[in-house]
Amino acid sequence: MTPNEPAGSAGAASVDDAVGAFADAAGTPTPAGDSRTPILRARRLVKTFGRVVGLDGVSLELYPGEVLAIIGDNGAGKSTLIKCLTGAEVPDEGEIWLEGQPVHFKRPQDARAAGIETVYQNLAVSPALDVAANLFLGREERKKGLLGSVFRVVDQKGMRQRARQELAALGISTLQDVTVPVENLSGGQRQAVAVARAAAFGSKVVVLDEPTAALGVRESNQVLELVKNLRDKGIPVILISHNMPHVFEVADRIHIQRLGKRAATITPQSHSMTDAVAIMTGARRG
Amino acid sequence: MSQQTTEPPTSALDLAEEFLDRTTPLSRIRNTLHRYPALSPAIVLVVSVVVFGLLNERFLNPANLSLITQQVAVVGTLAIAQTLVILTAGIDLSVGAVMVLSSMVIAQSSVQAGLPAVIALALGLAVGLAAGALNGFLVTRLNLPPFIVTLGTLNIFVALTLLYSSGATVRGAEMPELLTWTGSTFDILGVNFTVGVVLMLLLYVAIAFILAKTAWGRHVYAVGDDRESARLAGIRVNRVLMSVYLAAGAILAVGAWIQIGRTNAASPNAGIDLNLDSITAVVIGGTSLFGGRGTVWGTLLGALIVGVFRNGLSLAGLDVLWQTFAVGVLIIVAVSVDQWIRKVRA
Numbered sequence: 001m002t003p004n005e006p007a008g009s010a011g012a013a014s015v016d017d018a019v020g021a022f023a024d025a026a027g028t029p030t031p032a033g034d035s036r037t038p039i040l041r042a043r044r045l046v047k048t049f050g051r052v053v054g055l056d057g058v059s060l061e062l063y064p065g066e067v068l069a070i071i072g073d074n075g076a077g078k079s080t081l082i083k084c085l086t087g088a089e090v091p092d093e094g095e096i097w098l099e100g101q102p103v104h105f106k107r108p109q110d111a112r113a114a115g116i117e118t119v120y121q122n123l124a125v126s127p128a129l130d131v132a133a134n135l136f137l138g139r140e141e142r143k144k145g146l147l148g149s150v151f152r153v154v155d156q157k158g159m160r161q162r163a164r165q166e167l168a169a170l171g172i173s174t175l176q177d178v179t180v181p182v183e184n185l186s187g188g189q190r191q192a193v194a195v196a197r198a199a200a201f202g203s204k205v206v207v208l209d210e211p212t213a214a215l216g217v218r219e220s221n222q223v224l225e226l227v228k229n230l231r232d233k234g235i236p237v238i239l240i241s242h243n244m245p246h247v248f249e250v251a252d253r254i255h256i257q258r259l260g261k262r263a264a265t266i267t268p269q270s271h272s273m274t275d276a277v278a279i280m281t282g283a284r285r286g
Numbered sequence: 287m288s289q290q291t292t293e294p295p296t297s298a299l300d301l302a303e304e305f306l307d308r309t310t311p312l313s314r315i316r317n318t319l320h321r322y323p324a325l326s327p328a329i330v331l332v333v334s335v336v337v338f339g340l341l342n343e344r345f346l347n348p349a350n351l352s353l354i355t356q357q358v359a360v361v362g363t364l365a366i367a368q369t370l371v372i373l374t375a376g377i378d379l380s381v382g383a384v385m386v387l388s389s390m391v392i393a394q395s396s397v398q399a400g401l402p403a404v405i406a407l408a409l410g411l412a413v414g415l416a417a418g419a420l421n422g423f424l425v426t427r428l429n430l431p432p433f434i435v436t437l438g439t440l441n442i443f444v445a446l447t448l449l450y451s452s453g454a455t456v457r458g459a460e461m462p463e464l465l466t467w468t469g470s471t472f473d474i475l476g477v478n479f480t481v482g483v484v485l486m487l488l489l490y491v492a493i494a495f496i497l498a499k500t501a502w503g504r505h506v507y508a509v510g511d512d513r514e515s516a517r518l519a520g521i522r523v524n525r526v527l528m529s530v531y532l533a534a535g536a537i538l539a540v541g542a543w544i545q546i547g548r549t550n551a552a553s554p555n556a557g558i559d560l561n562l563d564s565i566t567a568v569v570i571g572g573t574s575l576f577g578g579r580g581t582v583w584g585t586l587l588g589a590l591i592v593g594v595f596r597n598g599l600s601l602a603g604l605d606v607l608w609q610t611f612a613v614g615v616l617i618i619v620a621v622s623v624d625q626w627i628r629k630v631r632a
Contacts, residue, residue, distance in 0.1 A: 108518065124512075124519055126511040127512065128511045128578045128579050129504065129508060129511065137505075137519040137520075138516075138520035138521045139520070140501035152500045152501065153499045154499060154500060154501050156499075181321075197519075
């Protein structure tokens with residue numbers, strides 16, 4: 001606790017877990033009904049790259065139905081933290097639990113199979129394929145009967161149908177035609193395709209890496225709406241972003257990384273953007 | 287960290303977007319060509335057939351049309367394999383050499399080793415698959431660029447062919463009938479077709495179906511389109527690439543069989559330059575060398591365009607060098623058009 005924060009208030013920032021203390025450190029703000037257990041929890045993750053310490057014992061909790069933003073300066077360990085959670089890197093030390101079960105991801109496919117879907121900064125979409133084909137890329141559905149089982153023909157019609165349903169369910173109205181090649185879409189629409197793919201297949205956690213970084217104002221707003229829609233559907237979201245207004249608009253809680261550690265976890269209600277930046281840069285302790 | 291406080295006025299943004307969305311007749315043409323990559327080669331083929339037909343009445347003669355298809359059969363088959371590789375953003379310089387090596391193995395194992403024709407063909411297929419496996423292994427495991435890999439294997443396969451065959455041609459008359467069967471002809475509505483031409487067309491139908499209708503086909507496009515995206519989408523990129531080179535090898539073995547029928551011989555010196563002709567057919571057919579875009583039907587049209595140009599110009603009495611000149615111009619025009627088409631709201 002910092003001296004300038006009223007201890008015990010709902011908005012109090014938590015210092016990193018004391019050694020041995022298990023996750024729900026006193027004062028960590030949780031969404032309403034905070035007796036719930038985290039859907040995703042990481043404890044004391046350490047990751048070094050040679051002599052460079054990427055993560056220095058970071059813990060993180062993601063609760064059902066919340067948007068958790070991760071902010072931090074360049075080199076603070078945001079990306080490394082996310083890579084460890086999504087299987088792109090294997091942490092040297094520490095533990096990760098998904099729905100209370102310990103998990104050990106060796107590659108991104110492991111995390112995806114477990115229900116953690118990631119939308120990467122560079123947008124993993126195939127420009128020449130259409131919207132529906134991109135949504136089902138890598139998990140195509142085959143036709144029923146001999147055509148599907150012997151000739152392995154994909155069920156194009158069915159997939160397009162389902163793609164429309166999934167997009168409608170996510171409240172994505174900007175993609176009317178699922179047969180358009182993705183390269184004909186705007187940046188925001190492409191982002192929507194990528195997010196829809198992450199959210200569409202019964203995923204438990206969606207991780208968005210800088211989803212608004214390359215977008216204009218209007219497109220950013222569309223993506224932020226989409227993030228809120230995901231939360232309203234009950235899908236917890238981890239959002240990595242540099243953009244404070246965006247973070248403060250959609251996040252329920254904000255995890256601040258600094259120098260490989262969790263500096264604080266705050267809420268948009270308890271702290272201002274200036275506070276967050278101060279904690280991020282070390283001008284103020286969390 | 288960016289403390290964004292000023293936002294550009296939204297109205298200006300809307301105006302800009304409307305401006306971008308504005309369609310001119312030219313951009314509409316471009317969008318259409320973009321959506322149907324086989325359309326531009328189809329137009330070129332129809333126009334060139336009409337022009338050459340008007341220039342010389344012998345051009346549209348059934349016998350001449352039949353000749354064109356026969357001349358196209360081998361290159362057309364190799365170009366299927368080439369299309370698959372180019373769709374993955376690769377290139378295969380060894381297609382001609384693999385085809386020739388396979389044809390020599392088929393001929394020699396039958397004539398000199400006295401193996402049954404079916405076994406000889408199976409050995410030819412095995413050679414094609416092994417060559418494809420080698421290319422695929424070097425591209426996926428050693429992570430070498432396909433251009434370099436196949437430039438190397440091109441030389442290796444040429445050398446192996448000459449070592450194995452001692453540079454000698456095997457004449458069709460010495461071979462069992464099955465091996466030269468691809469050169470036998472039959473009649474449809476007065477036009478002569480060879481079995482080889484039909485075999486090529488069947489391959490086109492099969493590969494077009496697989497590319498358009500199966501998950502594997504989509505993965506081939508996705509890998510060529512954006513390899514990293516495909517990987518992140520959970521596609522096993524190396525497995526797809528390996529299967530593409532294996533499939534190409536198998537298709538090349540069929541090409542070897544068609545070549546034996548077409549030339550009624552197996553010659554170690556025939557067709558090594560076909561690698562460039564196959565790339566020409568693919569490129570003129572509208573498949574992008576950058577991968578992820580194109581169809582085998584475009585390639586068939588591309589192969590036919592080259593055949594029609596060569597045949598039509600030679601009927602017009604032009605020097606064979608002018609045919610080569612024309613093909614060169616075609617390639618450059620085709621790639622320029624492809625670049626222009628790719629600029630659609632990119």
